[in-house]
Amino acid sequence: MPFQNSSSWTRKQKLILTGVVVVLLGTMTVFVVLGLLRVGRKKTPTAEEQQWKGRGTTEHLVEIVLGRCYNFITTINSELRNKDCLRVWKLFEQAFLYKDPCSMTKEDYQPLMDLARYSIPCNKSLFWSKTYDLAHHYTKTNHDFLTLEDTLLGYIADGITWCGNPSDSGVNYESCPKWTECENNPSSVYWKLASKMFAETSCGTVQVMLNGSTATGAFRKSSIFGSVEIVNLNPEKVSKMQIWLMHDIGGLQS
Numbered sequence: 001m002p003f004q005n006s007s008s009w010t011r012k013q014k015l016i017l018t019g020v021v022v023v024l025l026g027t028m029t030v031f032v033v034l035g036l037l038r039v040g041r042k043k044t045p046t047a048e049e050q051q052w053k054g055r056g057t058t059e060h061l062v063e064i065v066l067g068r069c070y071n072f073i074t075t076i077n078s079e080l081r082n083k084d085c086l087r088v089w090k091l092f093e094q095a096f097l098y099k100d101p102c103s104m105t106k107e108d109y110q111p112l113m114d115l116a117r118y119s120i121p122c123n124k125s126l127f128w129s130k131t132y133d134l135a136h137h138y139t140k141t142n143h144d145f146l147t148l149e150d151t152l153l154g155y156i157a158d159g160i161t162w163c164g165n166p167s168d169s170g171v172n173y174e175s176c177p178k179w180t181e182c183e184n185n186p187s188s189v190y191w192k193l194a195s196k197m198f199a200e201t202s203c204g205t206v207q208v209m210l211n212g213s214t215a216t217g218a219f220r221k222s223s224i225f226g227s228v229e230i231v232n233l234n235p236e237k238v239s240k241m242q243i244w245l246m247h248d249i250g251g252l253q254s
């Protein structure tokens, strides 16, 4: 009897030993695989090299742009219900996907600009500079006026970031260049083109809401309004410009 007992112990011990060896081998395999993956990742330096200073591409970009487009043509301006939102997204994506985010051109966006073009009723355009919150609160409750962000192109891109990456998935979710890093980045080029188009299509009396409480002065030649919009207003269509100089209560008066 003790003999049998001792032999069954050895068998148990053998089993435990085998188990330990299997677990150890398994762990080693995991480490080796992880090590290989790390080495593999280090071979693509572009992702690490291209660390821009701005926020990376907004997560769920496709859902946001598509959703906003359908919302716009369905509930905000149903005159545009025949616009093809899938195509809007495709052209938006094609403009920057896999591209160097510092070498964007207006040609990249031209197909999208052409597709999204539509006419804005006269006397409705409201331009703004450094008065983002106030101007948009205003047009949200007063539908007599429209800002760029109340048009299709402005609406789909408001508050989001996007830029390409020549490698990997074609999109850089980590970082995107700021305006100070390079002027021809995807957002700057887009907003300049959309602003230009908004100005060109404006007619009748146009409104401008400026900030009288900024240290740099209400009108800045370097702003989008000063450098893009005002120079693209068509004098044959725009008869009058009304300037609203807004001062913060208790703020600077420049």
Ligand SMILES: *[C@@H]1O[C@H](CO)[C@@H](O)[C@H](O)[C@H]1NC(C)=O
Binding pocket: 121, 122, 123, 204, 205
């Ligand atoms: C725009 O305003 C002008 C006068 O300010 C007016 O004569 C014209 O009829 C208006 N146009 C539209 C489309 O409302």
Ligand SMILES: *[C@@H]1O[C@H](CO)[C@@H](O)[C@H](O)[C@H]1NC(C)=O
Binding pocket: 130, 131, 132, 133, 134, 211, 212, 213, 214, 246, 247, 248
């Ligand atoms: C004017 O600009 C200042 C500083 O940028 C800002 O704090 C303020 O909210 C702006 N005022 C309006 C009316 O937008």
